Amino acid sequence: MSTADHITAPAKLAQRREAGRESSIRAGTQSGERLDGLTGLRGFAVLVVFLSHSANAGLLPSYFGMGVGQLGVMLFFILSGFLMSMLYLGQAPRPQVVRRYVAARLGRVLPLFYLIVALSLIATAAGLPWPYPMPDVGAVLMHLFLISGTRELWAVPVEIQFYVIFVGIWWLCHRQGGFSHRALWLCLAVLGLLFAAQVLAFHLHKMNFVTVFYYTAFFLTGTLIALYRARIMSLHARLADWAPMVLSLIALAAFVAVNPNFRAGTALGVPIWADPLIWAAMVLVFLSAMTGSGIFRLLGTPLLMFWGEISYGFYLIHPILLHFAEPLAGDLGPQMRVALVAVLCAATSALAWLSLTLFERPALKRAKEWA
Numbered sequence: 001m002s003t004a005d006h007i008t009a010p011a012k013l014a015q016r017r018e019a020g021r022e023s024s025i026r027a028g029t030q031s032g033e034r035l036d037g038l039t040g041l042r043g044f045a046v047l048v049v050f051l052s053h054s055a056n057a058g059l060l061p062s063y064f065g066m067g068v069g070q071l072g073v074m075l076f077f078i079l080s081g082f083l084m085s086m087l088y089l090g091q092a093p094r095p096q097v098v099r100r101y102v103a104a105r106l107g108r109v110l111p112l113f114y115l116i117v118a119l120s121l122i123a124t125a126a127g128l129p130w131p132y133p134m135p136d137v138g139a140v141l142m143h144l145f146l147i148s149g150t151r152e153l154w155a156v157p158v159e160i161q162f163y164v165i166f167v168g169i170w171w172l173c174h175r176q177g178g179f180s181h182r183a184l185w186l187c188l189a190v191l192g193l194l195f196a197a198q199v200l201a202f203h204l205h206k207m208n209f210v211t212v213f214y215y216t217a218f219f220l221t222g223t224l225i226a227l228y229r230a231r232i233m234s235l236h237a238r239l240a241d242w243a244p245m246v247l248s249l250i251a252l253a254a255f256v257a258v259n260p261n262f263r264a265g266t267a268l269g270v271p272i273w274a275d276p277l278i279w280a281a282m283v284l285v286f287l288s289a290m291t292g293s294g295i296f297r298l299l300g301t302p303l304l305m306f307w308g309e310i311s312y313g314f315y316l317i318h319p320i321l322l323h324f325a326e327p328l329a330g331d332l333g334p335q336m337r338v339a340l341v342a343v344l345c346a347a348t349s350a351l352a353w354l355s356l357t358l359f360e361r362p363a364l365k366r367a368k369e370w371a
Contacts, residue, residue, distance in 0.1 A: 037289045040300055043307030043311055048072035053069055055068070073155055074273075078283075081222025105160075112312065156316075165212065169184070198211055218273075225286065244294050309356065310349060
């Protein structure tokens with residue numbers, strides 16, 4: 001064998017390994033299959049948020065409130081990171097692909113968000129009771145430029161800001177042609193450091209506001225699960241028959257156990273968004289939903305699937321109805337308050353379905369046509 005052969009053989013071996021890795025990434029990230037369990041998980045997450053806010057309004061026991069809704073938002077963020085990575089990260093970020101990504105993401109999120117902002121501006125100017133106040137030009141600009149949001153609107157700018165970060169990760173992972181695991185892990189390391197710095201700076205009172213980096217742990221968790229989904233599903237398929245049910249019960253118990261109310265009055269003092277136990281519980285719930293383990297098969301039922309489909313509109317609309325119902329809480333008995341919550345849930349579902357059918361889907365279709 002010549003010297004040239006000695007030199008090129010390892011290089012060819014490395015190329016074959018990298019090609020194998022890239023095909024694995026594509027298999028894990030470009031699946032077109034419908035993930036009913038994750039659609040149902042989105043429905044479950046928005047119900048958690050709704051019940052938490054109903055408790056905060058005095059319509060349900062306080063156990064369901066005081067931060068529980070943030071667990072639902074965590075699941076939303078994991079879902080976002082997962083779906084973006086599964087759909088796009090295995091493709092090279094060519095201009096046309098990036099345009100489709102931008103159109104799909106912004107076309108799905110921004111139209112209803114800006115409609116709510118416009119209605120909020122009108123309601124505030126008219127002096128009407130409204131959950132999303134827009135008291136001055138500064139508040140309006142913060143929403144229009146997606147810097148921050150009031151009350152439940154806060155999650156939308158965070159989501160959009162991560163969409164921008166994702167494009168950077170996407171480009172770096174493909175900068176040298178094929179997909180680079182090394183570049184991905186470098187991105188994760190840098191973002192992990194920024195996450196830690198943001199958490200420490202805010203909770204040590206060095207900053208009086210948080211940025212998107214405060215929440216990146218959950219988006220990036222979704223990214224990692226998407227990349228290794230094929231391995232996870234293969235491992236799940238090899239489990240003993242009884243194991244998925246046991247794991248699903250552990251995941252459900254973990255979700256209940258990390259209720260932030262359990263920690264109230266203790267000396268732990270760990271911020272909810274930086275709590276490793278809460279993070280682990282959300283990962284268990286997500287993996288159980290993705291694999292359809294045990295009781296998490298119920299996420300594929302029609303009602304939860306329906307709530308999953310309308311979850312975005314439900315999330316933005318429900319505070320409006322709750323805002324008008326909250327004054328009634330003190331005049332109603334426990335059973336009537338629960339009945340009112342059921343009515344509010346049904347009314348919000350109807351409005352969210354109308355929003356999805358008549359406004360959100362047509363807006364998304366037009367955005368995709370632009371791309």
